[in-house]
Amino acid sequence: MQSVYLISNVNNGGKTYLEYLLPALNALRNHYNCIVLQTNIVGVSKFEAEQFLGCPVEEVGLDDIGKLKSQVIISNDASIGKLIDESNFSIFIAHGNVGMPLADVYYCSGWTSYWDAIVSSSRSLFDLIKTGMYYFRRDRVALRLELEPDRSRTDLRNTSAVSVLPIKIPDMFSAPPEFRCMSEEYVVGLLPTQIGICPSGASLFENMEVVINSVKSQIPHAKIIFRPYMTDFDRPYVKELCEQLARYPWVSIDDTKGSSKDFYRICDTIITDASSGGVSFMLNTCKLPIYYVPVGHDSSPIVEAWLEQMEGLLPIAKNGDELKDMVLGFKLLTSEQKYFIYKKFYDSEYSGLHHPDEVFLELVENRHESRFRYCVIDSFGGAHDNFISDPERALQ
CATH class of the missing domain: 3.40.50 (Rossmann fold)
Known part of the structure; x- marks a missing residue:
């Protein structure tokens, strides 16, 4: 053989x-x-x-x-x-x-x-x-x-x-899933991609204050789970940031190296800068991610091409005000509205x-x-x- x-x-x-x-x-x-x-x-x-x-x-x-x-x-x-x-x-x-x-x-x-x-x-x-x-x-x-x-x-x-x-997700949802509310908590996952991947000034690490303030101003009771890329845990800057964030009772650090699916399962939404994990979250759960791509950091030909591709397909916030609107708006969306966005993206990327x-x-x-x-x-x-x-x- x-x-x-x-x-x-x-x-x-x-x-x-x-x-x-x-x-x-x-x-x-x-x-x-x-x-x-x-x-x-x-x-x-x-x-x-x-x-x-x-x-x-x-x-x-x-x-x-x-x-x-x-x-x-x-x-x-x-x-x-x-x-x-x-x-x-x-x-x-x-x-x-x-x-x-x-x-x-x-x-x-x-x-x-x-x-x-x-x-x-x-x-x-x-x-x-x-x-x-x-x-x-x-x-x-x-x-x-x-x-x-x-x-x-x-x-x-x-x-x-x-x-x-897609090789890491279940079959396409044929109808809006029922989201069971296990508690009054609303969990926001922060999923930065690997340091050095984003254009200068556009990474989640560099915009952490804007992102966290946007979440807490709209949903004060929100819990935040911070999941850096696994190799970035060894960086002194990331270690220091994790120590600072861990001081807040409403922030937890995911350093388990476990399957992403376990992380997706407990989040109500995910905010990321460039990670494809934002889309994987949507495909696994039929819940919506937010891509935070600040205006002024889109001069790269690749970034410009990506923004053009994803216009109308993915939720993309280009400043703090748009991020606030999406954070609150997603909490108010029905399962049917989330499914409509999910299906439009799925059909565009994977049909056939x-x-x-x-x-x-x-x-x-x-x-x-x-x-x-x-x-x-x-x-x-x-x-x-x-x-x-x-x-x-x-x-x-």
Whole structure:
């Protein structure tokens, strides 16, 4: 039986990041010899990973990954792409269910450009990847970017963008769910994305006073749960901020490294700067997030493109007054009104896409000829989109 390697390597990543590998593993384990590898930088033990994935897990170093030849490799971490030997067919499972308003004009192409295929559920994310990879490969060809040292493969290659239904959420809600009020509390989750991702001045960390004051001025009894990105807990600034916030009885710090779904379950709304977790929250709960993107920090081409994409689809506050209006307004919305916003977004991003079981199996078998390709980005950054723009084509 042919082998497929699934690699977990997200720095300090907990079960949230193992959840990206699980759908691929489930799709392939009855058809291929699936070998799961885990490095020592992740945030879960070998035992925890084995219990979660339901299969053996081997602990390896990065050198071991570099020794793999002529294999299919699937990973939840883009940064190892440059270490993978050129003889392998590599598949990166992109994080999140939507694009993010990042400062990086290349949209992380310094990592993603090494991969043969990128799997994602989001049309808007693929559009941002196409934009970023166009600028990245154009500048690489023109020698405006230096080559990465010690790399095992080229970053100027054909990269297939492969569409799939969201891999970490339940099936689409067919009707507005009933929200059971367990207490009089109203819980607001604060979900900043990783430090350095947002444009200067636009991160939740830099706007914490505005955000918290907006919440408490509108809903004085609100409880706040602060969940920084897991690797940011080691930063002195974040440690100090957590200590300051923890002094308030209505603030708690989520440092559990547990599944995001547990966090989503207890929140009534989530405020974030750029995290795709805001959308994941909505997809899991049918409750609404708020993206706080202050005016004056939208000059990045990626941020401008994201704002244009999400206009009318996601709740976006561009100043403190808009944030206050949304915080109070969301508390007053009916389940039907929330469902209308949820369904409009879902239909725009995911309609016509296919189940991970079908997509991953077909991708491993057919590689660059996968019928689920959204587009192919060539070695010069040009995007060729004439693949599954018509959802019915994928069924032929």
